[in-house]
Amino acid sequence: MKSHGFRDTGRTDRRPALPGVHTPTSLAHLMRCLDSNANIAAPLRPRGAGSSATDCNVATMGTVISTIGLDRIIRIDTYNHAVTVEAGVRLGTLIAALADEDLELIGNFDQTERTIGGAIASPCMGPGIGSQASMLSTQVLSMKAVTAAGKIMKITNTQKHLLSAFRLSYGMLGVIFEVTLRVRQMATFSASHRSLDIDTFAQVSDRLATGNIGLKFYLMPHRNHVYLDLRHYETATGNAYSAPWKIKDWGESTVLPNVFKSLSRVLPIPSVRYRLIDSISATTHDLVNSRLVRSGNNATAGGRHRRRTPRNLLYSTWCFPASDFSLVVKAYAQFCRDNFERTAYRCDLPALGVRVAKDNTALLSPSFDEPVIALQTVSTQQRGWDDFVLDLSEFAENWGGTPVFNQTLAARDDCVSQIYSERLEFFKKIRRQLDPGGRFLNPYLARYFK
Numbered sequence: 001m002k003s004h005g006f007r008d009t010g011r012t013d014r015r016p017a018l019p020g021v022h023t024p025t026s027l028a029h030l031m032r033c034l035d036s037n038a039n040i041a042a043p044l045r046p047r048g049a050g051s052s053a054t055d056c057n058v059a060t061m062g063t064v065i066s067t068i069g070l071d072r073i074i075r076i077d078t079y080n081h082a083v084t085v086e087a088g089v090r091l092g093t094l095i096a097a098l099a100d101e102d103l104e105l106i107g108n109f110d111q112t113e114r115t116i117g118g119a120i121a122s123p124c125m126g127p128g129i130g131s132q133a134s135m136l137s138t139q140v141l142s143m144k145a146v147t148a149a150g151k152i153m154k155i156t157n158t159q160k161h162l163l164s165a166f167r168l169s170y171g172m173l174g175v176i177f178e179v180t181l182r183v184r185q186m187a188t189f190s191a192s193h194r195s196l197d198i199d200t201f202a203q204v205s206d207r208l209a210t211g212n213i214g215l216k217f218y219l220m221p222h223r224n225h226v227y228l229d230l231r232h233y234e235t236a237t238g239n240a241y242s243a244p245w246k247i248k249d250w251g252e253s254t255v256l257p258n259v260f261k262s263l264s265r266v267l268p269i270p271s272v273r274y275r276l277i278d279s280i281s282a283t284t285h286d287l288v289n290s291r292l293v294r295s296g297n298n299a300t301a302g303g304r305h306r307r308r309t310p311r312n313l314l315y316s317t318w319c320f321p322a323s324d325f326s327l328v329v330k331a332y333a334q335f336c337r338d339n340f341e342r343t344a345y346r347c348d349l350p351a352l353g354v355r356v357a358k359d360n361t362a363l364l365s366p367s368f369d370e371p372v373i374a375l376q377t378v379s380t381q382q383r384g385w386d387d388f389v390l391d392l393s394e395f396a397e398n399w400g401g402t403p404v405f406n407q408t409l410a411a412r413d414d415c416v417s418q419i420y421s422e423r424l425e426f427f428k429k430i431r432r433q434l435d436p437g438g439r440f441l442n443p444y445l446a447r448y449f450k
């Protein structure tokens with residue numbers, strides 16, 4: 001009698017696992033996706049809104065686990081000021097639901113299309129006022145994740161080390177499916193605006209970097225200009241109308257990028273084009289920031305409630321010690337101008353900076369030891385961007401910049417191991433325990449975390 005192959009060998013042949021995207025809509029569904037017996041191609045990469053700049057949320061030959069189907073707000077606890085949500089809930093959806101209960105997130109975050117899972121598994125930094133309000137991950141009280149072994153894991157704030165590893169874990173320790181965050185009563189802040197040249201900004205930046213204020217700024221190196229947005233609770237405040245913030249957000253993140261992209265097609269002469277681009281940027285910031293927006297709260301100042309990440313935008317973020325920023329900002333402006341002269345490439349949008357308070361609640365926090373200024377270089381100009389990013393990386397490294405794994409392009413391995421040092425080793429140890437087979441490591445993350 002002819003025997004079947006699998007009887008001879010004890011093995012069954014499987015169809016090769018196919019790469020693809022899975023969008024679970026329930027915990028049971030997510031667990032099926034992560035089951036080690038499921039015919040799903042590794043590596044597995046969780047993805048929220050996909051707004052990161054690096055390949056941290058990509059699995060070309062593997063499987064993306066998109067969390068956007070896990071979108072329930074489970075409980076808003078108005079008494080204890082806490083909210084429990086599934087990981088795929090959009091920031092904007094949560095902000096609106098909290099506002100209905102006169103509550104808000106602790107910290108001010110725009111890009112409201114990002115997901116809660118993405119915003120706590122990677123840095124979500126904003127100009128929050130005070131020492132605890134710069135990153136959303138700080139507010140995590142507990143979370144539930146499904147590990148590489150397909151098991152549910154609950155992490156609470158009694159497991160301090162584990163929770164600090166899971167915050168900003170970039171999806172390497174498990175897929176987070178539920179999060180409980182600390183929130184607070186809605187409070188109105190006042191926003192004041194100044195426009196200054198870079199030298200003057202450098203002179204006051206030490207004071208700004210250590211003050212109890214929310215600091216955001218737009219830096220135009222080629223026009224030698226900085227637009228400051230300073231937020232504080234101390235003074236008498238007006239009404240926190242949302243319309244001006246929506247217009248501001250629309251101007252900054254939709255109108256300017258689209259106009260600049262079009263201008264690069266119709267105005268081929270760089271000197272003319274960039275003069276116009278800088279004038280439009282300056283006028284928009286003068287009008288929108290300085291005149292329109294005077295007060296807000298963490299709900300209104302999040303901008304419009306979008307569903308999609310703006311396209312066209314290229315960005316790379318480096319975090320610099322706040323204590324050195326008076327020097328760094330001048331050097332950065334000089335670097336941009338020199339680079340333009342040498343390569344004819346420059347970014348068309350202002351760089352965006354926010355002050356991030358010292359925060360050691362996450363093992364991979366970019367401000368673990370001291371406050372930092374997160375400087376996001378932004379452009380719509382694709383041609384020349386890759387080379388620019390390499391030069392920027394060299395510049396940032398020389399000035400003590402810290403890369404973040406989902407927003408910093410072209411960070412060298414040596415720089416990463418030097419900056420994150422023992423914390424990186426500790427994180428790797430936890431990662432290897434939870435995912436010995438490296439199911440969650442794609443080639444990009446393996447470079448830094450193997």
Ligand SMILES: Cc1cc2nc3c(=O)[nH]c(=O)nc-3n(C[C@H](O)[C@H](O)[C@H](O)COP(=O)(O)OP(=O)(O)OC[C@H]3O[C@@H](n4cnc5c(N)ncnc54)[C@H](O)[C@@H]3O)c2cc1C
Pocket residue numbers: 045046047048049050051052053056057067087088110111113114115116117118119120121122123124125126169170171172174175176177309310313315406407
């Ligand atoms: C125009 C623009 C402006 C931006 N501005 C800012 C800014 O001001 N401040 C700032 O900090 N960032 C900013 N970012 C960067 C980015 O939006 C944030 O880092 C954001 O928090 C990522 O959220 P996401 O849902 O898009 O996550 P994704 O990009 O989808 O994922 C980010 C990381 O988290 C992991 N992840 C996602 N969901 C889960 C989950 N459920 N479980 C486990 N791991 C998960 C992914 O694997 C990946 O490693 C900006 C991006 C753009 C495009």
